[in-house]
Amino acid sequence: MGDEASDGTDRREPLFEPPPSLVQRPERRLTARVAAGFAAGLGRHEFRDNAVTLAFDSGGTRVTAVGSAVAAAFALECGPCALEVDADDLAACLRDACDVLKAAPRVVPFEAAVRTARAACVLLRGVLLPVDGGAEAVLSWKEVLDADATAQLRAELLRSIATTGGEVASSVRDVFAD
Numbered sequence: 364m365g366d367e368a369s370d371g372t373d374r375r376e377p378l379f380e381p382p383p384s385l386v387q388r389p390e391r392r393l394t395a396r397v398a399a400g401f402a403a404g405l406g407r408h409e410f411r412d413n414a415v416t417l418a419f420d421s422g423g424t425r426v427t428a429v430g431s432a433v434a435a436a437f438a439l440e441c442g443p444c445a446l447e448v449d450a451d452d453l454a455a456c457l458r459d460a461c462d463v464l465k466a467a468p469r470v471v472p473f474e475a476a477v478r479t480a481r482a483a484c485v486l487l488r489g490v491l492l493p494v495d496g497g498a499e500a501v502l503s504w505k506e507v508l509d510a511d512a513t514a515q516l517r518a519e520l521l522r523s524i525a526t527t528g529g530e531v532a533s534s535v536r537d538v539f540a541d
Contacts, residue, residue: 393503394490398470401492410501415439417461418497424461426454433502437479451478453487457500460491468493476507483509 397408408414416428424444433439437453444458456475464471471491476484484507492499508516 392488394472394488394501397492397501398472398490401470408501413502415457415500415502416494416497417444417457417500419461419465420496424458424497426457427497436481436485436504437477451476453477453479456487456489457491460489460500461498464491464493464498479506482506 393410393413397410400408410430412430412432414428414430415426415433418425418427422443426439426441426444429439429441433453439453444454444461456473456477460471460473463473470493473489473491475487475489477487479485485504486507487502487504489500489502492501
């Protein structure tokens with residue numbers, strides 16, 4: 364901050380310097396990075412393990428390739444995304460996102476809660492990229508505890524509180540109770 368005008372005269376008016384520029388943090392969300400790269404025309408992405416390649420043909424939507432992380436987490440295999448598939452699984456979620464993409468070929472972000480063999484609920488975030496003759500879905504997810512795991516965690520926490528709290532533990536109520 365200074366008091367002089369740019370023409371050298373002294374006007375006693377403050378001159379403020381612009382605030383420092385803040386360095387923008389890099390995007391951490393996988394799906395946002397993929398969508399930004401696609402929009403910038405970078406083409407192929409490096410997240411093959413989290414990708415599912417889909418083809419659109421007369422028979423509907425078909426899975427043609429599954430990344431290793433997706434296959435391990437969701438047990439998704441190559442083949443059709445059939446209509447009779449459970450409405451809460453990954454194939455149904457991908458089929459619904461593909462319907463949006465077919466209506467307007469653009470990058471389609473989507474979110475869902477799906478069931479898997481290992482978890483009662485998986486929170487899924489994905490982005491569907493239009494490619495020649497189909498789409499490429501890039502996924503990220505978080506598993507939510509199922510009822511058994513929640514009960515086990517509850518019991519362990521209550522045991523821990525009971526053994527460390529002495530008299531205080533007797534007045535502690537189960538905050539996880541339904």
